Amino acid sequence: MEWKSVSFDWNQIRAFLATVDEGSFSAAARVLGLTQPTLGRQIAALEADLGVTLFERNGRRMDLTKSGLELVEQARAMLQAAGQISLTASGQSQSVEGEVSITATEAMMAYMLPPFVASIRQQAPGIEIRLVASDKVSDLTAREADIAIRHVQPEQPDLTAKKLGQTQARLYGAYRYLDQIGRPDTNQDLAGVDFIGQDHYLRSLRVLSGRGLKLDRANYKMISSSSVTLWEMVKAGLGLAVMTDDVAQRTPGVEAAFPDMEPFDVPVWLVTHRELHSSRRIRMVFDLLAEHFAKDTSYK
Structure with missing residues (x-):
């Protein structure tokens, strides 16, 4: 179809x-850290600029129109090209001043990274650290972040990865809650035990x-999309939840x-x-993060 010429x-x-x-x-607004009305206005403005309708509402879902389908691959190519230009420019920067963005899970961001940020502020005060808390696997090639801390090995060939070690995860509860439920074992009926889950709690x-735990959906009395909120509820004695040992x-x-x-x-x-990785300031932060985790005895 014929598109209007726009900037x-x-x-x-x-969006x-x-x-x-x-x-x-x-869901898109949550991923981008926007309010739903703001994202809706951006989509409406794009449709107005192009002179086409991109989505049709189908219940709670937004389905692409024919025009929307035609735009998808072009939009991805444009965004990838823009990201590649930014990557090249950032990679050649040898200044140790400027911003470095780090993304990690919300729990790691809240409980594990503050000591690192305090350390790097002393060692390289010209570096500005931007923390992006996300439980999603961020696309580094799209410049959502400069450095990511992940729990899965990346498969993209254009990424550089270093394994920092591993921690373990298990079910935790507050002393007072475990006192209250009598510290059950794996063979007991857990009908009276409350569990706290994240959005993917069914998994x-x-x-x-x-x-071997005798659980069903009725055990999950509380659900949160936030791992920090989940952990605070555990600390408050409201139930049991899975958390990593490092936290x-x-x-x-x-x-x-x-x-x-x-x-x-x-x-x-x-x-x-x-x-x-060839950027001096990003390489510095990458190496200092590796050193920081190497000193942490909660990682093997």
């Missing part, structure tokens, strides 16, 4: 692609049931529930784009 707003393109990938305005339920060991007043149950291995990878 694209990159925020509108990102469009996020809606395509997530399937709804609300956790299946995994824990596979380890739990820094939290007074909690202990492992079902200590005989085999823990889950959680690898920790430090990742950046190979072009960014």
Whole structure:
């Protein structure tokens, strides 16, 4: 079809692609850290600029129109090209002053990284650290972040990764809650035990049931999309939840529930784009992060 000639707003393109990938305005807004009305206005502005309708509402989902389908691959190519230009420019920067963005899970961001930020502020005060808390696997090639801390090994060939070690995850509860429920074991009926889950709690339920715990959906009385909120509820004595040992060991007043149950291995990878790795300030932060985790006895 024939498109109107316009100057694209990159925020509108990102809003469009996020809606395509997530399937709804609300989910796309969460991914981009926007309010739903703001994202909706960006989509409406893009449609007005192009003179076409890009989405049709189908219940809670936003389905692409024919015009929207035609735009998807072009928009992805444009965003990738823009990101590549930014990567090349950033990779050649040898200044130790400027911003370096780090993304990691929300729990790691809240409980593990503050000491690192304090350290780097002393060692390299000209570097500005921007922390992006996300439980999603961020796309470094799209410049969502300069450095990512991930729990899975990246497969993209243009990424540089260093394994920092691994921690473990297990069920934890506050002393007072475990006192209250009598510290049950894996063979007991757990009908009266409350569990706290994240949005993907059904996967956790299946995994824990596979380890021999007698659980069903009724055990999950509280659900949160935030791992920090989940952990605060555990600390408040509201139930049990899965958390990594590195966080739990820094939290007074909690202990492992079902200590005989085999823990889950959680690898920790430090990742950046190979072009960014040649940037002096990004390389410095990458290396200092690796040193920081190497000194941490909660990682094997």
